[in-house]
Amino acid sequence: MTATAPIERGIVEKQLERVLASSQFSETTRLARFLDYVVRQALDGNAEGLKGYAIGLDVFDKDEDFDPSIDTIVRVQAGKLRSRLDLFYAGEGRDDPLRIVIPKGSYVPVFELALDPEMSGGTAPAKTDPATARRASVAVMPFDNLSGDPAQEFLADGFTEEIIDALSRFREIRVVSRHATFRYKNRPVDPRELAQDLGVRFLLEGSVRRWEDQLRITARLVEAASGEQLSSDAYDREMSAQSLFDIQQEIAAQIAAEIGEPFGVIHRIGSGQRAGTQALDAYECRLLASEYWRAPTAEDHKRVVGLLERAVAIDPDYAGAWAMLGIVYGDEARAGFNLKPGRPALDRALEAAQRAVDLDPANATGHYALFLTRFHRGEFELFEAAAKKALQLNPYYPDMLADLGSCRALSGDWETGLALLERAIDLSPNPPGWYRAALVLDHYRRGDYEAALAEARLMGDSLWDRQGLFELMILGQMGRDGDAILLSEKILEDLPHYTGFVKWSFRLWHLPEALQKKMLDDWRKAGLILVFDPPDSP
Incomplete structure (x- = not known):
């Protein structure tokens, strides 16, 4: 201690x-x-x-x-x-x-x-309450050096340390300290014994092999109680092309995101096992809510709001649930999902995000919810402060990087925004379609319409993106009238209040005026007429 x-x-x-x-x-x-x-x-x-x-x-x-x-x-x-x-x-x-x-x-x-x-009772770490161990607890075991050269031991130790650090940035996961796990270095131990000694549910094992300038890192996630292998990945790098320090950070970030992000392996396993039960505690409500961002819909949004409101009712001091509730409340404004009468959605989102940060200032998700809400409210100095803190606390969180990249790109800082988006896509094992909205608009604004159309068709109809609207403006620019007519009819059916939605989205994301004008012109070319009146704020 x-x-x-x-x-x-x-x-x-x-x-x-x-x-x-x-x-x-x-x-x-x-x-x-x-x-x-x-x-x-x-x-x-x-x-x-x-x-x-x-x-x-x-x-x-x-x-x-x-x-x-x-x-x-x-x-x-x-x-x-x-x-x-x-x-x-x-x-x-x-x-x-x-x-x-x-x-x-x-x-x-x-x-x-x-x-x-x-x-x-000895030098072993104190045993953890079984109820805590049942949750997302993981021990990163010392990686094996398979290089055949004892002098390369530092490589394996370096990767182990970097992964522990990267994984510990995800606050929903309890990561055992390296002092506890290094006691088992070069000692074959049964996973069930480790689960008991360290009080964890999962073990991350791996190896490092170096030959000449080639490097291979493998990582395996194991359920400790059963010894079942849950995931396995291998990463090959050429050390002559990258420095060892950069390789360590890059691969550690990918492993941590694959395992620890809200839709990572650990949370997918946990939410899948609990999806059919009604006997949920606050943590389990939060866990099930993590599925929502892969393909957000109005129906799922309503369910997730209910889960998260239940979580904070059970445990009012649960920062992680308040943070996600802040983001989900914001989706009422971003997507028009399940708008509630009374207090505006962004006011409720701000209150929930601030509550999360006050409860746990080291929770990156709280600062993520805060910067996203501040951005939409046009409070740019406060947005910058929250964004800086979120990045400092967890630079390996793909959803957060994608939203921050979207904020920066769509408001005009394309270079910074696109770099963040590409990092989010690289880190995420399964990037959802909404990551691609700013990439669509980047191709579009630069006149690469074929690439913009291809990117739009990878988005899916999720959240505020509205794939059909994106496709339609590109088709209008390309003069593909037949395709545009069919698509505009579908949009009128699916999104009858499209004019207010587009106007509010322009304001919410602070799109540059030149880009707004270009988009409006191309929608008109496709036959979708937008006459703007000042919209009511969601």
């Missing part, structure tokens, strides 16, 4: 000396200097000064024009330092009463006291 009272300086210095003399640090002069520097700065009361710039100058002898946002040496070496500390405490330092930890995202060391073996 982290110390709640100051630890005598001499005790920390003695532990530091022991770590620096260990096999993990005795031959790594620069990493030893890095660790010694940050620990002594913290002990001297200079923790606030432990920033990338200061460390670059004092530890890595950089010049005064050093820019840590360009030169990543401090960040890269900090990752290696964390890995070395993990290895030390998994081996030589396993029974040490004090641990020195450098938390991810910080250079300030934390001093943790190990549990008293006589009080805890």
Whole structure:
């Protein structure tokens, strides 16, 4: 546990000396200097000064024009330092009463006291309540080094650490710390024993194999109690084309998104098992709601609102349910789904999103709901602050990246927005059609109408996108009157209030005026006349 009272300086210095003399640090002069520097700065009361710039100058002898946002040496070496500390405490330092930890995202060391073996019954982590373990709890086991070279062990350890960090960004999943899992490194253990010892439902196992410049990483998700393999993926990379650090981050992000995103493997399994029961708790209501975003419909929206409102009624302090409720309330405005009389949808969305952030400031989904609502309300400074926080908390959340990319692209920052959208598509194992709306409009605004039409037909008729409206304006521009007539008749049947919907969507997404004019002209060419009156806000 982290110390709640100051630890005598001499005790920390003695532990530091022991770590620096260990096999993990005795031959790594620069990493030893890095660790010694940050620990002594913290002990001297200079923790606030432990920033990338200061460390670059004092530890890595950089010049005064050093820019840590360009030169990543401090960040890269900090990752290696964390890995070395993990290895030390998994081996030589396993029974040490004090641990020195450098938390991810910080250079300030934390001093943790190990549990008293006589009080805890040993050095193994305390067992978790079975009801908690039944939920989304996972242990990332140390990846195996299959390279045939013990010197490549750092590769496997590095991937393990990156995946733990990426997966822990998803707040609905409890991820066991690396201190607990590294105790089992190079030890064959039955999954059922691990489930009991670590209090988890899932194990993530894997391996790293390097030969020449080729790298293969495999990852397998296993249900611990049964040993059943739930998913398996392999990732091949060429190290001459990418740096090792970039490869580690990229693959860790893909594995974490595949497993941990709201529609990832763990949540799909959980929601599938609970879909037929009415005896749901708050977490299970939240779990079932995660299916909605794959192909949103008015019918599913109504069901999901009910589930999430039930979740926050059962547990008013459940930040994750409030966050998703904020997004779903916003869909009343975005899609016109199940509009309620009384308070506007975006007011209710803002209240729910703010409640989520107040309850759990580290929950990225809460900040996601907040930035999306702020954007639609035209509160751009507040949007930027919430978006920055959401990205900082979880840069591996595909739905969040896709919505943020859409906000930026459709309001005119196409370069930034499209980059976020492409990252979302790369990370998501099954990207829903609504990710593609901004890609359609990008092809369209640049005059690549065939590509725009092909992209539109991949969207599906979901949420605010309205695939038919997108197709129709492109057909109008291309002069394909026969196809346009048939499609316009379908739109009039499916969306009789299309004029108000289009006007409100333009306002909601803050589309540039030139793009709005082009879209209106092409709809008119296709025979869909839009006469705008100021719409009532949903």
